[in-house]
Amino acid sequence: MKEIKFDGRYPSVDDLRDRAIKKIPKFAFEYLDGGCNNDVNLIKNTKEIRDVELIPSYLDQHLGSDMKTELFGHIYDAPFGVAPVGLQGLMWPNAPEILAQSAFEHNIPFILSTVTTSSIEKIGEITQGKAWFQLYYPADEQVRLDILDRAWAAGYRVLVILCDVPTFGFRPRDIRNGLAMPPKMSLNNIIQILKRPEWALRTLKYGQPNFETLRPYMPKNLDLAQLGKFMDDTFSGRLTQERIKPIRDKWKGKLVLKGVANERDAEGAISLGLDGLIVSNHGGRQLDAGESTLMPMKRIVQQYGDQIKVMMDSGLREGPDIARCLASGAEFTFLGRSFMYGVAALGEKGGDHTISLLKVQLQQVMEQCGCATTTDLKNHLKE
Ligand SMILES: Cc1cc2nc3c(=O)[nH]c(=O)nc-3n(C[C@H](O)[C@H](O)[C@H](O)COP(=O)(O)O)c2cc1C
Numbered sequence: 001m002k003e004i005k006f007d008g009r010y011p012s013v014d015d016l017r018d019r020a021i022k023k024i025p026k027f028a029f030e031y032l033d034g035g036c037n038n039d040v041n042l043i044k045n046t047k048e049i050r051d052v053e054l055i056p057s058y059l060d061q062h063l064g065s066d067m068k069t070e071l072f073g074h075i076y077d078a079p080f081g082v083a084p085v086g087l088q089g090l091m092w093p094n095a096p097e098i099l100a101q102s103a104f105e106h107n108i109p110f111i112l113s114t115v116t117t118s119s120i121e122k123i124g125e126i127t128q129g130k131a132w133f134q135l136y137y138p139a140d141e142q143v144r145l146d147i148l149d150r151a152w153a154a155g156y157r158v159l160v161i162l163c164d165v166p167t168f169g170f171r172p173r174d175i176r177n178g179l180a181m182p183p184k185m186s187l188n189n190i191i192q193i194l195k196r197p198e199w200a201l202r203t204l205k206y207g208q209p210n211f212e213t214l215r216p217y218m219p220k221n222l223d224l225a226q227l228g229k230f231m232d233d234t235f236s237g238r239l240t241q242e243r244i245k246p247i248r249d250k251w252k253g254k255l256v257l258k259g260v261a262n263e264r265d266a267e268g269a270i271s272l273g274l275d276g277l278i279v280s281n282h283g284g285r286q287l288d289a290g291e292s293t294l295m296p297m298k299r300i301v302q303q304y305g306d307q308i309k310v311m312m313d314s315g316l317r318e319g320p321d322i323a324r325c326l327a328s329g330a331e332f333t334f335l336g337r338s339f340m341y342g343v344a345a346l347g348e349k350g351g352d353h354t355i356s357l358l359k360v361q362l363q364q365v366m367e368q369c370g371c372a373t374t375t376d377l378k379n380h381l382k383e
Pocket of ligand 1: 086162337
């Protein structure tokens with residue numbers, strides 16, 4: 001088992017976020033950090049998780065806490081994983097590779113996004129086929145089938161299909177920074193890069209980040225506007241039940257729907273024979289007027305928890321947040337920004353540091369509550 005140790009100078013994800021601000025260009029930090037519209041949903045996600053209270057237990061006999069959690073036939077070392085994040089290499093060169101390697105060593109799942117800056121094959125190799133793959137639904141059938149074949153051949157056995165991006169989120173910071181589609185590189189962005197020389201030099205060394213998984217389908221030498229159009233054309237349209245059915249028929253591994261935030265979509269996923277749900281609102285990046293994920297997660301678990309695996313993300317930052325979500329009914333959790341803050345702050349060491357930190361924090365909460373296993377946390381929820 002991987003040794004758990006973290007750098008004592010950064011004992012919280014807030015510390016990592018503070019350092020990340022100073023390490024990467026403003027447009028990259030804002031892309032990572034922001035929500036949509038007025039950040040109402042983003043803020044609500046964490047707030048409602050933190051309103052959850054746990055009841056400690058001190059005098060009963062307790063022989064130690066074990067975070068190991070079984071999911072889809074695999075026993076993971078902890079009940080959390082790395083959520084799929086697009087364009088990771090923009091925030092720190094090699095970020096997906098760094099996180100995949102650390103997740104593999106710590107025996108937790110890493111989910112590779114279709115639109116990040118590493119390829120299915122490279123991450124498959126790093127994780128020896130243990131990573132999960134998140135599919136953005138490509139409109140072109142040949143591209144779609146080819147991506148699924150590549151994922152299977154590279155050893156991926158859990159496919160996550162994303163349903164909460166029928167349109168790109170309306171994100172004022174990204175629009176201001178020219179990170180919307182089509183992207184543009186403004187003088188302002190160049191000045192921001194010059195202010196972050198380590199980021200700039202590393203980016204020069206490792207090369208401009210690219211959509212590596214999509215590279216075989218992209219015409220060569222696209223300028224930024226053409227790239228925007230390619231992405232728009234490739235990923236247009238919403239993911240309907242009709243579009244999921246053939247994927248269910250084809251994919252022989254576990255199939256998970258991510259982005260579910262209400263009972264109706266959960267019911268749809270069950271009727272299609274899916275294996276799991278990630279209750280998620282994309283970290284508050286899609287529907288500012290929407291609920292936090294904690295509330296729909298609790299209702300979905302209550303109604304459908306015996307029919308499908310219910311996981312969640314959005315708003316968790318630290319170990320106690322993971323404990324709060326598990327106590328509230330989630331079987332497994334994912335975090336997006338926390339790991340990216342870690343890598344943006346600490347580079348190569350950021351993955352290992354953040355995973356270790358979350359493990360230590362979660363273990364501490366379990367000991368306070370006298371929980372032998374993560375499922376015991378449910379008995380410590382203050383209603
Ligand atoms: C910068 C950024 C990019 C993201 N890109 C993707 C993506 O490509 N695919 C996807 O399924 N989710 C994407 N997400 C959503 C995450 O998978 C996850 O749902 C979210 O980050 C969870 O919220 P948290 O950041 O509060 O932990 C992205 C999130 C962020 C912050």
